[in-house]
Amino acid sequence: xxxxxxxxxxxxxxxxxxxxxxxxxxxxxxxxxxxxxxxxxxxxxxxxxxxxxxxxxxxxxxxxxxxxxxxxxxxxxxxxxxxxxxxxxxxxxxxxxxxxxxxxxxxxxxxxxxxxxxxxxxxxxxxxxxxxxxxxxxxxxxxxxxxxxxxxxxxxxxxxxxxxxxxxxxxxxxxxxxxxxxxxxxxxxxxxxxxxxxxxxxxxxxxxxxxxxxxxxxxxxxxxxxxxxxxxxxxxxxxxxxxxxxxxxxxxxxxxxxxxxxxxxxxxxxxxxxxxxxxxxxxxxxxxxxxxxxxxxxxxxxxxxxxxxxxxxxxxxxxxxxxxxxxxxxx
Numbered sequence: 001x002x003x004x005x006x007x008x009x010x011x012x013x014x015x016x017x018x019x020x021x022x023x024x025x026x027x028x029x030x031x032x033x034x035x036x037x038x039x040x041x042x043x044x045x046x047x048x049x050x051x052x053x054x055x056x057x058x059x060x061x062x063x064x065x066x067x068x069x070x071x072x073x074x075x076x077x078x079x080x081x082x083x084x085x086x087x088x089x090x091x092x093x094x095x096x097x098x099x100x101x102x103x104x105x106x107x108x109x110x111x112x113x114x115x116x117x118x119x120x121x122x123x124x125x126x127x128x129x130x131x132x133x134x135x136x137x138x139x140x141x142x143x144x145x146x147x148x149x150x151x152x153x154x155x156x157x158x159x160x161x162x163x164x165x166x167x168x169x170x171x172x173x174x175x176x177x178x179x180x181x182x183x184x185x186x187x188x189x190x191x192x193x194x195x196x197x198x199x200x201x202x203x204x205x206x207x208x209x210x211x212x213x214x215x216x217x218x219x220x221x222x223x224x225x226x227x228x229x230x231x232x233x234x235x236x237x238x239x240x241x242x243x244x245x246x247x248x249x250x251x252x253x254x255x256x257x258x259x260x261x262x263x264x265x266x267x268x269x270x271x272x273x274x275x276x277x278x279x280x281x282x283x284x285x286x287x288x289x290x291x292x293x294x295x296x297x298x299x300x301x302x303x304x305x306x307x308x309x310x311x312x313x314x315x316x317x318x319x320x321x322x323x324x325x326x327x328x329x330x331x
Contacts, residue, residue, distance in 0.1 A: 010034050016054060023142050023288050024056035036062035037076040052225045055144050055305035059297040067094045070129040070319055073297055078323035082123055094319060101318040110309035112143050112283050113236040115302050118167050118216055120198050123322035126300050133292035135314025143286040143306045145229040151282040156275060160218035164266030165234045171210045176260030179210040215266045222303045229303055235279050237261040
Protein backbone atom coordinates (compact mmCIF):
# COMPACT_ATOMS: atom_id res chain seq x y z
CA UNK A 1 0.00 0.00 0.00
CA UNK A 2 1.06 3.59 -0.59
CA UNK A 3 0.20 6.25 1.97
CA UNK A 4 -1.46 9.53 1.05
CA UNK A 5 -0.55 12.71 2.94
CA UNK A 6 -2.18 12.80 6.35
CA UNK A 7 -4.80 15.40 7.19
CA UNK A 8 -4.38 16.33 10.84
CA UNK A 9 -4.86 13.15 12.85
CA UNK A 10 -6.54 11.24 10.01
CA UNK A 11 -4.14 8.55 8.82
CA UNK A 12 -5.36 6.48 5.87
CA UNK A 13 -3.69 4.18 3.38
CA UNK A 14 -4.50 4.06 -0.33
CA UNK A 15 -3.99 1.16 -2.68
CA UNK A 16 -4.79 1.01 -6.37
CA UNK A 17 -4.09 -2.72 -6.34
CA UNK A 18 -4.99 -5.06 -3.46
CA UNK A 19 -5.70 -8.78 -3.10
CA UNK A 20 -4.99 -9.18 -6.80
CA UNK A 21 -7.55 -6.58 -7.93
CA UNK A 22 -7.44 -3.01 -9.23
CA UNK A 23 -11.23 -2.49 -9.20
CA UNK A 24 -12.18 -0.99 -6.83
CA UNK A 25 -9.27 1.05 -5.50
CA UNK A 26 -9.03 0.84 -1.71
CA UNK A 27 -8.85 3.64 0.86
CA UNK A 28 -8.46 2.15 4.34
CA UNK A 29 -8.68 4.06 7.62
CA UNK A 30 -5.85 3.13 9.96
CA UNK A 31 -7.94 4.03 13.01
CA UNK A 32 -11.60 2.99 13.46
CA UNK A 33 -12.93 6.34 14.72
CA UNK A 34 -12.05 8.37 11.61
CA UNK A 35 -14.78 10.56 10.12
CA UNK A 36 -15.19 9.65 6.47
CA UNK A 37 -17.04 12.84 5.54
CA UNK A 38 -14.20 14.92 6.97
CA UNK A 39 -11.59 12.86 5.13
CA UNK A 40 -13.44 13.27 1.82
CA UNK A 41 -13.74 17.04 2.32
CA UNK A 42 -9.97 17.28 2.85
CA UNK A 43 -9.04 14.82 0.09
CA UNK A 44 -11.49 15.37 -2.74
CA UNK A 45 -8.72 15.41 -5.33
CA UNK A 46 -7.38 12.05 -4.20
CA UNK A 47 -10.84 10.48 -4.27
CA UNK A 48 -11.63 11.89 -7.72
CA UNK A 49 -8.33 10.66 -9.13
CA UNK A 50 -8.89 7.16 -7.78
CA UNK A 51 -12.50 7.04 -9.00
CA UNK A 52 -11.57 8.22 -12.49
CA UNK A 53 -8.62 5.85 -12.80
CA UNK A 54 -9.96 2.69 -11.16
CA UNK A 55 -13.67 3.25 -11.81
CA UNK A 56 -14.71 2.75 -8.18
CA UNK A 57 -13.29 3.35 -4.70
CA UNK A 58 -13.91 1.24 -1.60
CA UNK A 59 -13.65 3.31 1.59
CA UNK A 60 -13.12 0.87 4.45
CA UNK A 61 -12.59 1.04 8.18
CA UNK A 62 -14.08 4.52 8.72
CA UNK A 63 -16.81 5.31 11.23
CA UNK A 64 -20.03 5.18 9.16
CA UNK A 65 -22.62 3.78 11.59
CA UNK A 66 -25.78 4.24 9.53
CA UNK A 67 -27.97 6.34 7.26
CA UNK A 68 -27.30 9.68 8.97
CA UNK A 69 -23.54 9.28 8.74
CA UNK A 70 -23.89 8.03 5.16
CA UNK A 71 -25.88 11.13 4.21
CA UNK A 72 -23.05 13.25 5.66
CA UNK A 73 -20.66 11.34 3.42
CA UNK A 74 -22.85 12.12 0.41
CA UNK A 75 -22.94 15.81 1.30
CA UNK A 76 -19.14 15.80 1.45
CA UNK A 77 -18.97 14.10 -1.95
CA UNK A 78 -21.33 16.45 -3.76
CA UNK A 79 -23.75 19.35 -3.33
CA UNK A 80 -26.10 17.55 -5.73
CA UNK A 81 -27.47 14.42 -4.04
CA UNK A 82 -30.35 13.10 -6.12
CA UNK A 83 -33.78 11.67 -5.52
CA UNK A 84 -34.55 8.41 -7.30
CA UNK A 85 -36.70 9.37 -10.28
CA UNK A 86 -37.85 7.50 -13.42
CA UNK A 87 -37.60 4.32 -11.37
CA UNK A 88 -37.05 0.86 -12.76
CA UNK A 89 -36.71 -1.07 -9.49
CA UNK A 90 -38.29 -1.02 -6.02
CA UNK A 91 -36.43 0.86 -3.31
CA UNK A 92 -37.39 2.39 0.04
CA UNK A 93 -36.28 5.91 0.96
CA UNK A 94 -34.55 5.71 4.34
CA UNK A 95 -33.86 9.45 4.62
CA UNK A 96 -33.70 12.27 2.10
CA UNK A 97 -31.63 11.04 -0.83
CA UNK A 98 -30.69 7.76 0.88
CA UNK A 99 -32.41 4.55 -0.22
CA UNK A 100 -32.24 0.85 0.30
CA UNK A 101 -30.49 -0.95 -2.51
CA UNK A 102 -32.81 -2.64 -5.01
CA UNK A 103 -35.37 -4.76 -3.16
CA UNK A 104 -35.39 -7.89 -5.30
CA UNK A 105 -35.73 -11.36 -3.72
CA UNK A 106 -32.53 -12.57 -2.10
CA UNK A 107 -32.28 -15.64 -4.34
CA UNK A 108 -32.17 -13.58 -7.54
CA UNK A 109 -29.12 -12.21 -9.28
CA UNK A 110 -29.28 -8.56 -10.35
CA UNK A 111 -27.34 -8.21 -13.59
CA UNK A 112 -24.59 -5.73 -14.31
CA UNK A 113 -25.86 -2.29 -15.24
CA UNK A 114 -24.89 1.38 -15.17
CA UNK A 115 -27.39 3.20 -13.00
CA UNK A 116 -30.20 4.89 -14.98
CA UNK A 117 -28.32 4.78 -18.28
CA UNK A 118 -31.74 4.57 -19.97
CA UNK A 119 -32.54 8.13 -18.83
CA UNK A 120 -31.32 11.46 -20.20
CA UNK A 121 -30.10 12.65 -16.77
CA UNK A 122 -28.30 9.84 -15.00
CA UNK A 123 -26.13 10.18 -11.87
CA UNK A 124 -22.42 10.40 -12.56
CA UNK A 125 -21.85 8.59 -9.27
CA UNK A 126 -23.78 6.00 -7.30
CA UNK A 127 -22.59 5.26 -3.77
CA UNK A 128 -23.30 2.28 -1.51
CA UNK A 129 -22.95 1.85 2.24
CA UNK A 130 -22.95 -1.52 4.00
CA UNK A 131 -24.97 -1.46 7.20
CA UNK A 132 -25.06 -5.25 7.40
CA UNK A 133 -23.38 -7.75 5.07
CA UNK A 134 -25.17 -10.95 4.15
CA UNK A 135 -24.28 -14.17 5.93
CA UNK A 136 -23.59 -15.80 2.56
CA UNK A 137 -23.15 -14.13 -0.84
CA UNK A 138 -24.59 -10.70 -1.51
CA UNK A 139 -21.49 -9.18 -3.06
CA UNK A 140 -21.74 -6.22 -5.46
CA UNK A 141 -19.86 -7.29 -8.62
CA UNK A 142 -18.29 -4.57 -10.74
CA UNK A 143 -17.16 -4.36 -14.37
CA UNK A 144 -15.13 -1.65 -16.11
CA UNK A 145 -17.35 -0.34 -18.91
CA UNK A 146 -14.32 1.01 -20.80
CA UNK A 147 -12.88 -2.49 -21.01
CA UNK A 148 -16.27 -3.95 -21.96
CA UNK A 149 -16.45 -1.55 -24.90
CA UNK A 150 -12.88 -2.35 -25.94
CA UNK A 151 -13.68 -6.09 -25.93
CA UNK A 152 -16.54 -5.83 -28.42
CA UNK A 153 -16.28 -6.51 -32.13
CA UNK A 154 -15.83 -3.20 -34.01
CA UNK A 155 -18.87 -4.02 -36.15
CA UNK A 156 -20.99 -4.39 -33.02
CA UNK A 157 -19.72 -1.09 -31.66
CA UNK A 158 -20.36 0.67 -34.97
CA UNK A 159 -23.94 -0.52 -35.18
CA UNK A 160 -24.81 0.43 -31.61
CA UNK A 161 -23.02 3.77 -31.95
CA UNK A 162 -24.95 4.53 -35.13
CA UNK A 163 -28.38 3.32 -33.97
CA UNK A 164 -28.34 3.54 -30.19
CA UNK A 165 -30.75 1.52 -28.04
CA UNK A 166 -34.52 1.66 -28.02
CA UNK A 167 -36.18 0.95 -24.66
CA UNK A 168 -39.82 -0.11 -24.46
CA UNK A 169 -41.44 -0.29 -21.03
CA UNK A 170 -44.91 -1.29 -19.89
CA UNK A 171 -45.96 -0.22 -16.41
CA UNK A 172 -48.25 -3.07 -15.41
CA UNK A 173 -49.37 -3.38 -11.81
CA UNK A 174 -48.56 -6.84 -10.47
CA UNK A 175 -46.03 -7.52 -13.24
CA UNK A 176 -43.69 -4.53 -13.17
CA UNK A 177 -43.49 -1.19 -11.39
CA UNK A 178 -46.77 0.72 -11.80
CA UNK A 179 -46.32 4.12 -13.40
CA UNK A 180 -47.35 5.80 -10.14
CA UNK A 181 -44.27 4.37 -8.40
CA UNK A 182 -41.91 4.74 -11.35
CA UNK A 183 -42.68 8.44 -11.78
CA UNK A 184 -43.61 9.17 -8.14
CA UNK A 185 -46.96 10.77 -9.00
CA UNK A 186 -50.62 9.81 -9.40
CA UNK A 187 -51.15 12.39 -12.15
CA UNK A 188 -51.18 11.27 -15.77
CA UNK A 189 -50.62 14.85 -16.90
CA UNK A 190 -47.49 15.09 -14.74
CA UNK A 191 -46.20 11.87 -16.31
CA UNK A 192 -46.90 13.26 -19.79
CA UNK A 193 -45.06 16.48 -18.97
CA UNK A 194 -42.08 14.60 -17.54
CA UNK A 195 -41.89 12.33 -20.59
CA UNK A 196 -42.01 15.28 -22.98
CA UNK A 197 -39.13 16.96 -21.13
CA UNK A 198 -37.11 13.74 -21.04
CA UNK A 199 -37.51 12.72 -24.68
CA UNK A 200 -39.83 9.81 -23.89
CA UNK A 201 -42.88 8.86 -25.95
CA UNK A 202 -45.78 8.10 -23.56
CA UNK A 203 -48.57 5.92 -24.90
CA UNK A 204 -51.59 5.39 -22.64
CA UNK A 205 -52.81 1.98 -23.74
CA UNK A 206 -55.53 1.91 -21.08
CA UNK A 207 -56.66 3.89 -18.06
CA UNK A 208 -53.91 2.40 -15.91
CA UNK A 209 -51.58 0.97 -18.57
CA UNK A 210 -48.71 3.18 -19.70
CA UNK A 211 -46.26 2.15 -22.41
CA UNK A 212 -43.17 4.27 -23.05
CA UNK A 213 -40.56 4.39 -25.80
CA UNK A 214 -37.20 6.10 -25.64
CA UNK A 215 -34.09 6.02 -27.77
CA UNK A 216 -30.73 6.58 -26.10
CA UNK A 217 -27.07 6.34 -27.11
CA UNK A 218 -25.30 3.08 -26.31
CA UNK A 219 -21.85 4.62 -25.93
CA UNK A 220 -20.94 7.73 -23.97
CA UNK A 221 -17.88 9.82 -23.16
CA UNK A 222 -17.11 10.56 -19.53
CA UNK A 223 -17.25 14.35 -19.00
CA UNK A 224 -14.11 14.51 -16.82
CA UNK A 225 -11.84 11.78 -18.20
CA UNK A 226 -12.82 11.69 -21.87
CA UNK A 227 -13.07 7.89 -21.69
CA UNK A 228 -15.50 6.21 -24.07
CA UNK A 229 -17.64 3.65 -22.26
CA UNK A 230 -20.31 1.03 -22.88
CA UNK A 231 -23.16 2.77 -21.04
CA UNK A 232 -26.67 1.42 -21.57
CA UNK A 233 -29.29 -1.10 -20.44
CA UNK A 234 -29.37 -3.04 -23.71
CA UNK A 235 -28.70 -6.40 -22.01
CA UNK A 236 -30.17 -5.62 -18.60
CA UNK A 237 -33.66 -4.76 -19.94
CA UNK A 238 -33.77 -7.48 -22.62
CA UNK A 239 -36.40 -10.09 -21.83
CA UNK A 240 -33.91 -12.93 -22.39
CA UNK A 241 -31.86 -11.65 -19.45
CA UNK A 242 -34.59 -12.74 -17.06
CA UNK A 243 -34.41 -16.22 -15.53
CA UNK A 244 -35.45 -18.70 -18.20
CA UNK A 245 -38.68 -19.69 -16.47
CA UNK A 246 -39.68 -16.04 -16.00
CA UNK A 247 -38.88 -15.14 -19.59
CA UNK A 248 -40.86 -18.16 -20.83
CA UNK A 249 -43.81 -17.27 -18.60
CA UNK A 250 -43.92 -13.67 -19.83
CA UNK A 251 -43.71 -14.82 -23.43
CA UNK A 252 -46.64 -17.17 -22.86
CA UNK A 253 -48.70 -14.62 -20.94
CA UNK A 254 -48.02 -11.40 -22.89
CA UNK A 255 -47.38 -10.19 -26.40
CA UNK A 256 -43.92 -8.71 -26.95
CA UNK A 257 -45.48 -5.24 -27.09
CA UNK A 258 -46.59 -5.71 -23.46
CA UNK A 259 -43.35 -7.01 -21.96
CA UNK A 260 -42.45 -5.03 -18.83
CA UNK A 261 -39.07 -4.21 -20.43
CA UNK A 262 -37.60 -4.90 -23.83
CA UNK A 263 -34.68 -3.47 -25.80
CA UNK A 264 -33.98 -3.10 -29.51
CA UNK A 265 -31.54 -1.30 -31.71
CA UNK A 266 -32.50 2.34 -31.91
CA UNK A 267 -34.32 1.81 -35.22
CA UNK A 268 -36.60 -0.77 -33.60
CA UNK A 269 -34.99 -3.87 -35.09
CA UNK A 270 -34.31 -6.82 -32.74
CA UNK A 271 -30.90 -7.28 -31.16
CA UNK A 272 -29.65 -10.61 -32.49
CA UNK A 273 -29.10 -13.51 -30.05
CA UNK A 274 -25.45 -13.74 -31.15
CA UNK A 275 -24.94 -10.06 -30.33
CA UNK A 276 -26.56 -10.44 -26.92
CA UNK A 277 -24.26 -13.40 -26.28
CA UNK A 278 -21.25 -11.29 -27.28
CA UNK A 279 -22.30 -8.52 -24.91
CA UNK A 280 -22.86 -10.92 -22.02
CA UNK A 281 -19.49 -12.57 -22.60
CA UNK A 282 -17.71 -9.20 -22.53
CA UNK A 283 -19.47 -8.27 -19.29
CA UNK A 284 -18.69 -11.63 -17.73
CA UNK A 285 -14.98 -11.38 -18.59
CA UNK A 286 -14.66 -8.03 -16.82
CA UNK A 287 -16.61 -8.92 -13.67
CA UNK A 288 -14.84 -8.71 -10.30
CA UNK A 289 -16.22 -8.67 -6.75
CA UNK A 290 -15.22 -8.12 -3.13
CA UNK A 291 -16.82 -9.15 0.17
CA UNK A 292 -18.67 -6.41 2.06
CA UNK A 293 -17.72 -5.41 5.60
CA UNK A 294 -19.91 -3.39 7.96
CA UNK A 295 -19.32 0.34 7.44
CA UNK A 296 -17.88 -0.03 3.93
CA UNK A 297 -18.69 2.79 1.51
CA UNK A 298 -18.29 2.14 -2.22
CA UNK A 299 -18.11 5.11 -4.60
CA UNK A 300 -18.90 3.94 -8.13
CA UNK A 301 -18.05 6.15 -11.08
CA UNK A 302 -21.29 5.26 -12.84
CA UNK A 303 -20.23 6.06 -16.41
CA UNK A 304 -17.05 4.01 -16.04
CA UNK A 305 -18.17 1.05 -13.94
CA UNK A 306 -21.25 -1.18 -13.99
CA UNK A 307 -22.50 -2.85 -10.82
CA UNK A 308 -24.63 -5.89 -9.97
CA UNK A 309 -25.79 -7.94 -6.97
CA UNK A 310 -25.21 -11.57 -6.16
CA UNK A 311 -27.89 -13.73 -4.50
CA UNK A 312 -27.51 -13.99 -0.73
CA UNK A 313 -28.63 -15.69 2.44
CA UNK A 314 -29.42 -14.08 5.77
CA UNK A 315 -30.20 -10.44 6.53
CA UNK A 316 -28.42 -7.90 4.30
CA UNK A 317 -28.77 -4.12 4.29
CA UNK A 318 -26.94 -1.99 1.76
CA UNK A 319 -27.88 1.67 1.44
CA UNK A 320 -27.58 3.56 -1.85
CA UNK A 321 -27.44 7.20 -2.91
CA UNK A 322 -26.78 9.00 -6.18
CA UNK A 323 -25.19 12.34 -7.00
CA UNK A 324 -23.98 14.67 -9.75
CA UNK A 325 -26.67 14.65 -12.46
CA UNK A 326 -25.09 14.58 -15.92
CA UNK A 327 -27.38 17.38 -17.08
CA UNK A 328 -25.65 19.77 -14.68
CA UNK A 329 -22.22 18.79 -15.97
CA UNK A 330 -23.29 19.40 -19.58
CA UNK A 331 -24.10 23.06 -18.92
